[in-house]
Amino acid sequence: MKPTDPAITWLEEKPLGLTERLYLPLFFQGLSTTARHMVSRKVTVNYPEVRPTIGNPLIYRGVHRLNRDDAGRVKCVACFLCATACPAHCIDIVATESPWPDREKYPESFTIDELRCIFCGMCEEACPVDAIELTSLLDLTGKSREEMIFDKEKLLSVYDMTKDAEPMKSKTLAAGGMATFGPAPGSPAAGAGGHH
Amino acid sequence: MPTVIVDGKDIEIGAHERLNCIEVARRAGVEIPHYCWHPGLSVVASCRMCLIETGTRDAATGKITMMPKLVPGCQTPAKDGTVIVTDTALVKDSRARVEEALLIDHPIDCSICDKAGECLLQDYHFEHGQAERRTDLNPFHSRRRDVGPTVTLFVDRCIMCTRCVRFTREVSGTSELMVINRGSKEEIAVFPGFPLDNKLSGNVVDLCPVGALGDKDFLYQQRVWFLKRESNVCGGCSAGCSIVTEHNQDTVYRLKPRENPHVNKWWMCDDGRYGWHHLHDPARLLSAGRLVSSNDDHETVEWSDVTTRLRQDLSGAGRLAVAVSPMLTLEEAWMLCAVARSIDQQAALFVGHVPVSGSDESFPGGFTIRAEKCPNRIGVEAVVALFEPEIRGWNELVRAVGAGEYDAAWITAGYPHAWIDDTTAAPFGKLRLLVVQDLFESPLSKLATWRLPAAGFAERAGTWVNVAHRAQVFAAAVRAPAGVWPEGRLYWNMLGRRGLYDPAAVRRQIAESSAALAALGGDLPAVGVDLRVDQLASS
Numbered sequence: 001m002k003p004t005d006p007a008i009t010w011l012e013e014k015p016l017g018l019t020e021r022l023y024l025p026l027f028f029q030g031l032s033t034t035a036r037h038m039v040s041r042k043v044t045v046n047y048p049e050v051r052p053t054i055g056n057p058l059i060y061r062g063v064h065r066l067n068r069d070d071a072g073r074v075k076c077v078a079c080f081l082c083a084t085a086c087p088a089h090c091i092d093i094v095a096t097e098s099p100w101p102d103r104e105k106y107p108e109s110f111t112i113d114e115l116r117c118i119f120c121g122m123c124e125e126a127c128p129v130d131a132i133e134l135t136s137l138l139d140l141t142g143k144s145r146e147e148m149i150f151d152k153e154k155l156l157s158v159y160d161m162t163k164d165a166e167p168m169k170s171k172t173l174a175a176g177g178m179a180t181f182g183p184a185p186g187s188p189a190a191g192a193g194g195h196h
Numbered sequence: 197m198p199t200v201i202v203d204g205k206d207i208e209i210g211a212h213e214r215l216n217c218i219e220v221a222r223r224a225g226v227e228i229p230h231y232c233w234h235p236g237l238s239v240v241a242s243c244r245m246c247l248i249e250t251g252t253r254d255a256a257t258g259k260i261t262m263m264p265k266l267v268p269g270c271q272t273p274a275k276d277g278t279v280i281v282t283d284t285a286l287v288k289d290s291r292a293r294v295e296e297a298l299l300i301d302h303p304i305d306c307s308i309c310d311k312a313g314e315c316l317l318q319d320y321h322f323e324h325g326q327a328e329r330r331t332d333l334n335p336f337h338s339r340r341r342d343v344g345p346t347v348t349l350f351v352d353r354c355i356m357c358t359r360c361v362r363f364t365r366e367v368s369g370t371s372e373l374m375v376i377n378r379g380s381k382e383e384i385a386v387f388p389g390f391p392l393d394n395k396l397s398g399n400v401v402d403l404c405p406v407g408a409l410g411d412k413d414f415l416y417q418q419r420v421w422f423l424k425r426e427s428n429v430c431g432g433c434s435a436g437c438s439i440v441t442e443h444n445q446d447t448v449y450r451l452k453p454r455e456n457p458h459v460n461k462w463w464m465c466d467d468g469r470y471g472w473h474h475l476h477d478p479a480r481l482l483s484a485g486r487l488v489s490s491n492d493d494h495e496t497v498e499w500s501d502v503t504t505r506l507r508q509d510l511s512g513a514g515r516l517a518v519a520v521s522p523m524l525t526l527e528e529a530w531m532l533c534a535v536a537r538s539i540d541q542q543a544a545l546f547v548g549h550v551p552v553s554g555s556d557e558s559f560p561g562g563f564t565i566r567a568e569k570c571p572n573r574i575g576v577e578a579v580v581a582l583f584e585p586e587i588r589g590w591n592e593l594v595r596a597v598g599a600g601e602y603d604a605a606w607i608t609a610g611y612p613h614a615w616i617d618d619t620t621a622a623p624f625g626k627l628r629l630l631v632v633q634d635l636f637e638s639p640l641s642k643l644a645t646w647r648l649p650a651a652g653f654a655e656r657a658g659t660w661v662n663v664a665h666r667a668q669v670f671a672a673a674v675r676a677p678a679g680v681w682p683e684g685r686l687y688w689n690m691l692g693r694r695g696l697y698d699p700a701a702v703r704r705q706i707a708e709s710s711a712a713l714a715a716l717g718g719d720l721p722a723v724g725v726d727l728r729v730d731q732l733a734s735s
Contacts, residue, residue, distance in 0.1 A: 005327075007327075077307065077308050078308070078416070079307035079308050079419075080419045080422075081307060084419065084421065084422075095416040095417075096416055097415075097416060102337065103337075104305070104308050104337060104338075104340075105308055105416045128307045129307075
């Protein structure tokens, strides 16, 4: 969308009203927020003795996983869009021609440097085939830097480990009646989802 | 002067220039989108993307008469009084319709298409296409068709501009590619048993405005937006084609021709295009080594020590002969001669081995692949002529060494292919000191006291003079591998000059010292300068 697009509505900030200009009403409004938090329920927990509860796994940004398709193959098509979107340059992909007839290319190697990652979730947003997702696994530890560089097998194993607790987000969203992007791989006819 | 009016702006063109509306509009800063038109190919006006409104301005009255229908800008000559209008609603709507039609049977597999990022279909759709779609478009996988050893065709991505077909008919003259079927079933194909296999085949990939033709050498290697581009000159032969080296993290991924009307126009040959793989060959020499007499092996010498120890060795060795390789840049050659003469004032300077393979190969489109497989023989000869009364070549050096006329030799090579056999190399074994600077091990480097690594073409900076005496200046695209000092850096340090190797400073110095090379003094244009023309002008 270009900035000149007529569909964009540009809003102006409202000028300050009398209450805003008087200062004191807003001062007490702010102070009341502080006071309310002093008496409200605590949200911090004694980690690691107490595990925090993940509110919505769909939007939580933890350890990455590489999803598998219905045939158990890596879903990734090696388009490099996650590596392009990544602001920390932590994704390294080597693409090659895929051995399957319905797929053009696939990642020969796919590594994420979890230490370099800033868990912004841009890779997940950029992925056109829902292959990379951030799980709600939050405690990520390792004994060496090398151990924290996750390769394709490791990322696929994260999927195998978490797929039951956290099904693929696209499926969860589709079940909730939300629109999905593009057809499922391997089924060219399944193009019901609109291409926006 | 004939005047053309582009979107209300008067543009003067040359009296004898034959330009179409796209070219004139470009001079006015207006880009008319086009797929099928290419300046190096015939006009077919089939893609309909360049449709514009035209008219004529009456020279006497100034009255403008417009044509009622849109015309293709590529096919419409611009002459005095031609009026070109590109920004009307009619033109914009026409472009959007063309884009819409092209997308109906396009796979829209941009995310896995190697062309994404440099695709005209993408760019024009963003610029001229419409935001909403009126058809139900579903991405699908393009069919793949193998059309030759270097090129693969993604049939469904094609928009049938036929640039590739015209290229094989008009420029390479091989006519392998053709259009089969008619109407919306049109496809590019080859006859069974006649693949796209000629020395210029890679150009069809550059010509393809979309992702239909893929270069097998580059396919899936890298997304184009990761690549950095550096203007270079091809070192494959003495034609010296202007190229762009596309690289990322000091790895070259592909070479592309750079438009130069004086040298290669828009093309380059496959020998040059795929002739960069030796840069990343693991067999390359990657350190400076000096022979240790006790175990008959080369020990690695730190570069900071090479400059002094090499000079010591050479000064104590006696009569010195130097082969100045035609792979070196003008600046490197000049500094090498200066280094040699600073060590031994009588040092004999020879032009190094000039590899020749077959004979010149010309194509109907005016492109020639030269038999001389080195980029700078003329430049090196011009440099050696500044130091020596007569130019002597490699054969004379081999004969003189065989006759025992010299005690030490410094052979610069840097050839990407094997260039010397044991018989030719044998006489060099008798020398008291032999310095060999090369990309790979060779029979000669086995005999060497000093074995120095050379830089590859994309790692050099300087000037090359091609077969037509055109000097082109270029910068290094990638850094030489760890452990390799490019020749320029070594000679710069051996001359005792401070700071980083600066080819421009050396070039200025050469230009000041020689009338024949005076044209190299200033900033050279991207297309280079013809040294002979400049000599004619100054004489």
